[in-house]
Amino acid sequence: QKEVEQDPGPLSVPEGAIVSLNCTYSNSAFQYFMWYRQYSRKGPELLMYTYSSGNKEDGRFTAQVDKSSKYISLFIRDSQPSDSATYLCAMSVSSASKIIFGSGTRLSIRP
Amino acid sequence: AAGVIQSPRHLIKEKRETATLKCYPIPRHDTVYWYQQGPGQDPQFLISFYEKMQSDKGSIPDRFSAQQFSDYHSELNMSSLELGDSALYFCASSLGSISTYEQYFGPGTRLTVT
Numbered sequence: 001q002k003e004v005e006q007d008p009g010p011l012s013v014p015e016g017a018i019v020s021l022n023c024t025y026s027n028s029a030f031q032y033f034m035w036y037r038q039y040s041r042k043g044p045e046l047l048m049y050t051y052s053s054g055n056k057e058d059g060r061f062t063a064q065v066d067k068s069s070k071y072i073s074l075f076i077r078d079s080q081p082s083d084s085a086t087y088l089c090a091m092s093v094s095s096a097s098k099i100i101f102g103s104g105t106r107l108s109i110r111p
Numbered sequence: 112a113a114g115v116i117q118s119p120r121h122l123i124k125e126k127r128e129t130a131t132l133k134c135y136p137i138p139r140h141d142t143v144y145w146y147q148q149g150p151g152q153d154p155q156f157l158i159s160f161y162e163k164m165q166s167d168k169g170s171i172p173d174r175f176s177a178q179q180f181s182d183y184h185s186e187l188n189m190s191s192l193e194l195g196d197s198a199l200y201f202c203a204s205s206l207g208s209i210s211t212y213e214q215y216f217g218p219g220t221r222l223t224v225t
Contacts, residue, residue: 101155
């Protein structure tokens with residue numbers, strides 16, 4: 001079993017909908033939680049990172065971490081067709097340790 | 112803003128040949144990371160360098176080696192290439208070795224081994 005689990009999708013929603021992307025993990029030592037967006041044939045783009053539990057908001061994006069449930073989420077409000085991409089969660093134990101990626105969720109926003 | 116630069120963007124090699132991938136980090140970034148991403152897979156960490164020293168090692172085959180130079184650029188050398196080495200290879204950089212959570216990725220090099 002992988003340390004980080006992520007539903008591969010694909011997830012298809014209409015434009016303007018609220019999107020919820022999730023990851024679960026098994027290693028309770030993870031402290032840093034990241035979300036990356038990857039367009040086809042491009043490198044992953046860092047969207048947000050959070051430390052420990054709590055919420056973090058950046059524009060239309062909100063990241064949530066629930067360490068008690070070992071569950072993290074990324075919410076996208078007012079989704080746009082340009083948000084169509086693969087979203088990868090990633091985690092690390094410390095600020096100096098390698099990051100472990102989830103397998104990514106393919107998201108498609110229908111105009 | 113300047114981003115991570117990788118060259119070449121595409122590379123085709125035959126089995127048993129060697130390949131060298133180059134990575135130029137974001138200016139002032141002193142830490143580089145190498146990842147391998149197979150089709151439909153998540154990026155797998157290979158190796159990282161901070162201030163020209165190896166800082167961490169992942170699932171890098173013995174046939175691969177890497178180094179970081181004084182200008183912080185890095186090169187990934189791959190020898191005795193196998194068909195299974197065909198993948199996207201990403202380089203990422205960060206400012207300092209204790210900010211692995213804030214890595215910025217390059218566009219990748221697509222390696223095809225025939």
